[in-house]
Amino acid sequence: MIENNSDLKYVLDSVGKTALWICALRSVSTAYYCLNYDGAADNLESNNQDFENRAIAYLKEKKDLFIPNDPRIASIVYPELKVFDPYSFYFISNLDTKEFIMEFYEQYFEEIYKLYCERQSKVGTIHPRSFSKEELKQIQIQKFKDNFHPIYSWVDLWTTHMIYGISFRTYLIDQMFMNAYQQGIKQFVILGSGMDTRPLRMPLDSQCKVFELDFPSVLSFKQRALEPAIKEIKPASDCKINFCPCDLSDGNWIETIRSQGFDSERSTLWIAEGLLFYLDQSTITKLGNIVNNNSGAKSKFIIHTFVEKSLDSPCFNYKKDDSLKIDGNICKKYLDFTIDIDNREFLSNNGFSSNIEEHREIGQSLISVYSIGTKL
Numbered sequence: 001m002i003e004n005n006s007d008l009k010y011v012l013d014s015v016g017k018t019a020l021w022i023c024a025l026r027s028v029s030t031a032y033y034c035l036n037y038d039g040a041a042d043n044l045e046s047n048n049q050d051f052e053n054r055a056i057a058y059l060k061e062k063k064d065l066f067i068p069n070d071p072r073i074a075s076i077v078y079p080e081l082k083v084f085d086p087y088s089f090y091f092i093s094n095l096d097t098k099e100f101i102m103e104f105y106e107q108y109f110e111e112i113y114k115l116y117c118e119r120q121s122k123v124g125t126i127h128p129r130s131f132s133k134e135e136l137k138q139i140q141i142q143k144f145k146d147n148f149h150p151i152y153s154w155v156d157l158w159t160t161h162m163i164y165g166i167s168f169r170t171y172l173i174d175q176m177f178m179n180a181y182q183q184g185i186k187q188f189v190i191l192g193s194g195m196d197t198r199p200l201r202m203p204l205d206s207q208c209k210v211f212e213l214d215f216p217s218v219l220s221f222k223q224r225a226l227e228p229a230i231k232e233i234k235p236a237s238d239c240k241i242n243f244c245p246c247d248l249s250d251g252n253w254i255e256t257i258r259s260q261g262f263d264s265e266r267s268t269l270w271i272a273e274g275l276l277f278y279l280d281q282s283t284i285t286k287l288g289n290i291v292n293n294n295s296g297a298k299s300k301f302i303i304h305t306f307v308e309k310s311l312d313s314p315c316f317n318y319k320k321d322d323s324l325k326i327d328g329n330i331c332k333k334y335l336d337f338t339i340d341i342d343n344r345e346f347l348s349n350n351g352f353s354s355n356i357e358e359h360r361e362i363g364q365s366l367i368s369v370y371s372i373g374t375k376l
């Protein structure tokens with residue numbers, strides 16, 4: 001439980017809450033991975049075996065706290081997409097995030113119930129019998145109260161389809177990240193880093209420097225939550241992480257990272273995962289320019305966008321133009337799906353190869369596209 005929660009309140013009231021949500025989904029895949037872990041056979045190529053062994057042993061020892069003993073998890077994750085983020089549990093294991101999920105649940109209960117009924121009629125009964133609205137609400141609320149990790153009740157009802165997307169995304173970017181490192185990149189800039197823990201869980205050497213950029217409150221919550229976590233689960237990485245509080249919608253962030261030792265001449269891996277659709281067009285353009293002007297030879301840029309917009313899920317029922325004052329910065333509270341980004345064009349306009357590697361999720365209502373370009 002995290003005590004001084006004022007920064008978390010900011011996080012929960014802003015776009016920062018999406019970072020918690022994504023990390024909660026990652027924790028579901030991680031729980032599955034830990035529960036099914038059978039030692040050497042399950043070695044993650046991009047990860048560190050020793051770190052994994054220690055972390056899994058630790059999580060198993062504390063499994064009542066960290067890993068819900070819920071067989072349904074097995075039915076909602078994809079074993080071939082191995083995701084292992086033991087730190088994700090620490091971000092969602094506190095009462096405030098529980099409250100956030102409850103509030104979200106209350107707010108969207110009507111839509112959730114609609115989805116539940118549709119699912120019942122499509123695939124037959126998932127539950128032993130159909131529940132009335134009131135019964136269902138009661139059951140879910142009870143689950144929230146009983147479970148230390150309310151996310152499982154939440155996921156269970158309506159975000160199961162997101163588990164695949166987040167597992168795919170984490171797995172893929174883990175691979176891209178490690179490939180870049182193996183090709184000699186030692187400087188990493190994570191734009192809108194949220195609760196991303198790659199710099200801790202990937203086996204980077206002590207020559208590596210990572211710059212994590214996000215709103216001040218997000219990074220302050222993250223650092224507090226990580227303090228006990230890294231004592232309990234020693235990171236796989238020896239790199240230096242520089243937390244750089246900023247608002248990416250102004251151009252000053254480049255000065256912030258320079259003041260912390262960022263070197264524009266070096267090869268850098270830039271990551272914009274789960275970020276661009278929260279920014280407006282002029283911020284995206286500015287961001288592309290800054291990256292272009294501050295990338296040494298052989299730098300790489302990973303970007304992630306959405307292509308389909310059949311937003312039938314309540315989580316995407318966001319209103320545009322609703323912004324919020326936070327830490328003196330205006331941040332967009334909601335996703336802006338009016339912005340179309342062509343990954344290829346964006347990368348080549350900003351000095352990266354148009355011969356990019358591109359991956360798409362399949363079978364989702366909202367399809368993510370992941371691209372990585374190399375600086376020309």
Ligand SMILES: C[S@@+](CC[C@H](N)C(=O)[O-])C[C@H]1O[C@@H](n2cnc3c(N)ncnc32)[C@H](O)[C@@H]1O
Nearest residue numbers: 016018019192193194214215247248249273274
């Ligand atoms: C969906 S989360 C993704 C977090 C992380 N990249 C991941 O994939 O797990 C989006 C993150 O972008 C951050 N963000 C959005 N707009 C931002 C801005 N203008 N400046 C700094 N961070 C921003 C949010 O605070 C949040 O942490």
